[in-house]
Amino acid sequence: MTDQVTTQEVLTTADGVPLKISLKRAMRKKMITSLLLVTPLFLFILLTFLMPITDMLLRSVDNKIVGELLPRTIPLFSGWDENGQELPGEDIYRAMVEDIKEGAEAKTILRLGRRLNFERSGMSSLFRKSARTIKRIEQPDSYKAAMIKIDKRWGDINLWRLIKRERGSFTNSHFLSAIDRQSNDDGTIGPKPEYKQIYIKLFVRTMTLSLLITFMTVLLGYPISYLLATLPTKISNMLMILVLLPFWTSLLVRTTAWIALLQKEGVINDLMVAIGIISNDHRIVMIHNKTGTILAMTHILLPFMVLPLFSVMKTIPVSYMRAARSLGATRFTAFRRIYLPNSIPGIGAGGILVFILAIGYYITPELVGGVSGTFISNMIAYHIQGSLNWGLGAALGTLLLMLVLALYILYDKIVGIDNMKLG
Amino acid sequence: MAKLPPYTTTGGYIWHYTYLAICGLIFLFLIFPILVIVPLSFNAIPYFSFTEKMLSFDPEGYSLRWYIEFLNSLNWQGAIKNSFIIAIFSTIISTFLGTLAALGLSRPNFPFKTTIMGILISPMVVPLIISAAGMFFFYSRIGLQGTFIGVILAHAALATPFVLITVTATLVGFDRSLTRSAATLGASPTRTFFKITVPLITPGVISGALFAFVTSFDEVVVILFVGSYRQRTIPWQMFSGIREQISPTILAVATILTILSILMLTAMELLRRRNERMRGMAPK
Structure with a gap:
């Protein structure tokens, strides 16, 4: 065959x-x-x-600077037991003096000070001072004694423990900081002092505000999506412009508009004073706080809720509701048992999309959020442009990225990335 | 929904009109903030609020001074020029690369299609602040931070996903039998491409290019990190304006930008209609 x-x-x-x-x-x-x-x-x-x-x-894990700037000291650390009570030996002190001398000449040692200062305050000034005075140490009887004479902090065993802990090319200290933890002097990992715990709170605030904004967009988006989906196409196309125009208008324009509306001398306060709801001296502060962020971001993200919701509602046949009504359901029951379950995919799609966009938002919280309405992204920007703690900024960014990617996987499971609509 | 049936109860009527009123308020919420800045930008005094003269429609309450200031300011002139330079170049790069890739990816059995698509649209997925941080680190390492090339490349990277998605969407509805017919009628692949494929995907490419242009033109996070004062764009200038000394010039700029986005919206709508017409021509 x-x-x-x-x-x-x-x-x-x-x-x-x-x-x-x-x-x-x-x-x-x-x-x-x-x-x-x-x-x-x-x-x-x-x-x-x-x-x-x-x-x-x-x-976010890079720590090469320590090894690069202390090339003589780092290899000697293996000969010192940081868990004991003894200070490092003479050889380590001598290596440190040579490293600092070289670093002071190349003017690189201050960078090391800045790096270690993120772990323990005072390190920057210690290195600056040592770099200035270390020239005096020439062939001393004891390098250890000479260094401690320059600054008695060199006699602190915890400082040496810190340097030994941070000797590797990689560090977990940025990630620990990003979740409000730190390495204790004895090498264990524990929480930071209470007054320094800010990042977890900020992550939680970012999530709760984003959830609230998502909820607001559902609340406001649902009725108008329903209206748009059930009106005759001609009228709904006209009304759709009211959704698409904000969608296409620059983010900064909309943020500016909210500043004009909400600020103390702004339109809404003026209006309320004019009709006598509040007196001129008691203008309401609605901006540079949470309220500002929530209002402005709800407005900015609302189209991202309406568009997917609309496209799902468009596919729900009108006859379903009529059938339910004719079978004796009240208006409310028909909605709850028939329309709502059918529109859930739209809420899911829009909701996750809005939530993902919200937690990564930077511009609007920065401009209208003040102190209480800022997000984790503002902290990332601050560490990159302000405090110059790039490692911590990168670690916070990595955590945020993980969060967003996890949400996208969820979005893909529920809606499918391919169904992403551009309006 | 349009007309209430004759058996509607009084409660039904009340509910219906309440519902319409709520919708009206929500639409007002959407559109009011954008409309309110237009009259405010003609304010004669440097405040963000309506003066009594403005409310009584006294011509003295209105002026064009913020528009004049906008046009005369060197800061803004530079910003306008930079915005266009950066947007145009990044649109060219992203439209070219995005269209090519969309054509490649549209083949039915492209290997690892989903994964590659996922990677290629990742700039749209990752929060801007993270892209900005990464680009800031990497571009300063290779000397592109604070240069026009750096900003153009960054914006092109952010814009390609939009081109890729719009062109891919056009190709999904693309009738492959058209290119096959062209081939059987003796057209070379090149001729088929230019005579059949190009005219059909052009609306998609143009709307992708428009998306890319708007993405770059509106982009404000990445430019703050990758760019510097020399690359300042309109959003960059607006951002620093809002943060430093807030003046109604910002509102004048905002009004102009809103008008631009209305034009853009119209263009997109026209393109969409044209695309539908073209699709209608294709035999199903």
Whole structure:
């Protein structure tokens, strides 16, 4: 049977190549063409986007600076037991003096001071002072005694424990800081002092405010999506403009508008004073706090809720509700048992989208959030541009990225990334 | 919904009109903040609120001074120029690369399609602050931080996902039998591409390009990190304006930008209609 098939005449193309092979060849050629078409963008994204993200991820654990600036000291640490009560030996002190001398000449040692200062305050000033005075140490009887004479902090065993702990090329200290933890002097990991615990609170605030904003967009988006989905197309297209115009208007324009509306001398306060709800001296503070962030962001993100919700509601046949009513359901029951369950996918899609967008928001909280309405992203920006603690900024960014990616996986499970609509 | 059936009860009527009123308020919430800045930008005094003269429609309460200030200020002139330079170049890069990739990815059995698509649209997915932080670190390492090239590359990276998605969406409805017919009628692949594929995907490419342009033109987070004063764009200037000395010039700029976005919205709508018409021509 099989023999018969193989001996049968093989179909060939005009130039005598078997059709199967020819087809395969053509398919492969097309495949290569399409691969070649995708490659430039892939490389471009790799270079301009993925490598920067990787850079940030690496920076959150990067600690090469300590090893680079203390090349003599670090290898000697293996000979010192940090769990004992003894200070490091003479050799380590001598290596440290040489490292600081070299670092002072190259003016790099202050960077080390800044790096270690994030772990323990005072390190920056200690290194600055030591760099200035270390020239005096020339062939002393005891390097240890000489250094402690410069600054008695060099005689503090906990300081040496810190340097030994941070000797590696990688550190977990940024991530520990990002979740309000620290390495204690005895090497265990524990919570930071209460007054320094800010990041977990900030993460929680970012999440709760984002949830609240998401809830507000559902609350405001649901009725108008329903209206848009049930009105005749002509009218709903007209009304859709009212949703799309804010969607297309620059984020900064909308944020500016809210500043004009909400500020103390702004439109809403003026209006309320004019009609006598409040007196001129008791203008309500609605901006540079949580209220400002919530109002402005609800407004900015509302279209992202309405558009997916609308497209889901559009697919729910009107006859479902009519059928429920004719079977004796009240208006409310028909809505609760029929329409609402059918529109849940839309709420899910819009909700996750709004939530994801909200937790990464930077501009609006920065401009209208004041102190109580800022998000984790504002802290990331602060560490990159203000405090210059890049490692901590990168660690906070990494945590935020993980959170967003987890939410996207959820979104993909529920809605499918491919269904993402652009309005 | 349009007309209430004759058997509607009084309660039904009340409920219906209450519902419409609520919807009206929500629409007002959406549109009012944008509309309110327009009259405020014609304010004669440097405040963000309506003066009595404005409310009584006294022409003295209104002036064009903030528009004049906007046009005369060197800061803003530079910002306008930079905005266009950066947006145009990043649109060209992202439209070109995005369209090519969309054409490649549209093949039915492309290997690891979902994964590659996921990677390529990742700049849209990752929060801007994180992209900005990463780009700031990486671009300063390779000397692109604070340069036009750096900002253009960054914006192009942010904009390609939009091009990719819009062009891919156009290609999903693309009738492949058209290119096959062209081939059987003897057209070379190149001729088929330019005579059949290009005219059909053009609306998608243009709307993708518009998306890319708007993305760059509106972008404010990444430019704050990757750019510097020399690359200041309109959003950059607005951001620092709002933070430092807030003046109605910002409102004048905002009004102009709103008008631009209305134009953009109209363009998109026209393109969408044209696209639908073209689709209608394709035999199903």
